[in-house]
Amino acid sequence: MRAPHRWRRPAVTVAATLTALTLGTGIASAGQDGWGRPTPGSDGGGDSYYPQDGNGGYDVSDYDLKVTYAPDSHQLTGLQTVYARATQSLSSFNLDLKGLTVDSVKVNGLPAKFSRTGDHELVITPRFPLLRGLPFRAEIAYHGIPQAIEDPNLGANGWQYAKSGGAFVAGEPKSATTWYPVNDTPLDKARFHLAITVPDEWGVISNGREKGTYKTAAGTTHVWSEDTPAVPYMTTVAIDKWTFDKRQRADGTPIVSAFAPGTPDSTKQADARLPEILDFLESKFGKYPVDAAGGIYLAEPIGFSLETLSRPIYSGRAGNVSTIVHENAHQWYGDTVAVDHWKDVCLNECFASYATWLWSQAKDGQDLDARYLKTVAAASDQFWAGKLYDMGPGNEFTYVYSKGPVMLHALSKYLGQAAFDQVLKTWNGLHHNGNASMQEFQHYCEAVGHKDLQGFFDAWIYGNGKPAPEYLYPGDLKPANG
Structure with a gap:
């Protein structure tokens, strides 16, 4: 688990402090003091499917975003303030931003150099290096007409336009980069605060709690605050009547x-x-x-x-x-428990899909054993070949919806219902506001159930063939002809 760090927003004196540190002692001295020689932060978060998404060298605690949006022209003007802590001494660092024009950047209140590289990299070079362990603040002013990311399977992702003239943001695994600068990785959750100004006749909804509205020369500003740390693609705004x-x-x-x-x-x-x-x-x-x-x-x-x-x-x-x-x-x-890497996406979708099974059992009286047996009996070779782990980029949102809940029902029988129910109810608390991998889930199930589950996980999750009978019909599940 990589739980988010907690710290207060840096005060305006941070810039002066860093200036004194860097000018008074020099970089070599900083290295002797344990901060390390400043180097560029990585331009990717390390995911095996999307290696350029996200960045390294810092952890974000808070995004404080101010946006003005004109529905008639689709023009967006933004000021993003990123509160973060350096996890290495940084000579430069990256944020992710797709397509929009950056007007200026400040780091700790001082103008910073910036450049654009690749599809979405914003490279920021502060006037003075950022020292490991210390908080910093970056302010990015930008503008433009947001454009969605086209996904071959899911269609448009990110900022999209409604026929009514409004707009909305939705997309996975990426969307935030289409409308604000961000560290676009599930491994860096942060609080999200939004103040968005639109013409008076438009309404706004976003994440978290509504903090009020106020009038400006450009229209009405709507303020929303999400204090539960969020993965970037989980943030949204929607403008409509x-x-x-x-x-x-x-x-x-x-x-x-x-x-x-x-x-x-x-x-x-x-x-x-x-x-x-x-x-x-x-x-x-x-x-x-x-x-x-x-x-x-x-x-x-x-x-x-x-x-x-x-x-x-x-x-x-x-x-x-x-x-x-x-x-x-x-x-x-x-x-609240996000994936370590996108190959772990079954930890998201398999469970959300199984929740609908549990609902149908509780509210509609559905026999889940009968549903399972019927699904297994009708399953095709293609169904069994579908992978629930490390399925490859672009294939994340496929069999996790169909094979995923079937696997979890089999796990409830193989592990034992009491142990399975305990896992479902305590997993979030174990990794609350953090990240987790499929291997961590396996080990937790084994610890709760006092049972070796390697064979089950190999058959259902890590492999991609029809499970052997001991894993296909565990517990009191029996084949239709059995």
């Missing part, structure tokens, strides 16, 4: 849902069950781990719905109970 529904859970957690014009009543009725859905998921996975809840219901039928933190975003006509269960299960599996 929304109808809002504002409620609270029994424990006071605010629920804010936004419906685009033309949203059918069936979708609003499904969203009305959100408190019931969260209570159910809490009974299975432990205490709700996020500081707010709700949903963003689009008119556009995009290629997916997405578990944006605290407030999932739903493709038009996908606002049904099953999808709402799936996306909110991600608040535990995928959001």
